[in-house]
Amino acid sequence: MATTEFRTSPLQRWFPHTTVPFIANAPMYGFATADLAAAVTAAGGFGFIGAGFDFAAQSSQLQALDAELSKARSLLKIAGPDEKLPLGAGFITFRPDGFVENAIPVLFKHRVAGIWLAFPGTSTDHAPIISAIRHSREKEGWDVKIFVQVGTMKVAKEAIEQGADVLVVQGGDAGGHQWGQGASIMALVPEVKESLREIGKSTDVGVVAAGGIVDGKGCVAALGLADGATSTIKSRQHDVFQSTDFWPAQYDGRAVIGRSYEDYEKGMTDKENIDKYKIARDTGAKTGGNERGIVWA
């Protein structure tokens, strides 16, 4: 199971059929079949079929994937063959030969909405695969996103550079294979999110936590990890917007990132922001809603 933060996550934007928080099943080869993936998607999550690691022209794994994707389409009652299939397939990539030539055509034929790559043999294995998927989606108008499972900061940075749309941050508490040099999601998820924020990509790249998340408590903990860097922010600006910046200089406050903070980040002056805040507050008092209200969190 995997989950991530909600407010600014691109995942809900890209996959409108999913509920909040975004939950995907892992593409466990040999276990995650069309039945599981279709059930996860039907329940408001994002289903993945575990598709294996053999990309040869006559690969029985790719033939099985073809059949499983047809089955998923019929389970979800998606009639048209060109209609997007709102689930994905996941691959183990340490023997990447043949992926571009033999796996991508199967995925495109079924118009999968997600492709999950994990466990490359070298740091460059994913680059040609990602660029071929990106090329195909632009050329064909194929609405597909690329998930890359990562277990260290170094690998996360490589995946971002190579064009991953979603990072599945797998912690050391995960079941199954994982990075020998990995860390727990408690350390890794905030670090990956911070790094995305530093390069201005926190709303372009989705982050999903994986590892040991098996119940509601785990989901809440993962949301907490993922939340700090994007949904809320620690800043003195919140007090500036609502004219309560009489707080002594050693204090700031954490609040939900709202319209005022977004405008501030885009360069709006404090004066204009404060004026807009006052208008929204006064209008809100009449209509019962204030889109610029500061929500401490």
Ligand SMILES: Cc1cc2nc3c(=O)[nH]c(=O)nc-3n(C[C@H](O)[C@H](O)[C@H](O)COP(=O)(O)O)c2cc1C
């Ligand atoms: C039985 C099993 C099979 C797995 N197979 C794959 C796989 O084929 N591809 C993959 O990317 N990850 C695979 N994983 C790892 C998962 O993607 C994920 O990181 C892990 O299951 C998360 O930990 P959790 O099971 O504690 O939630 C597998 C995990 C398990 C337990």
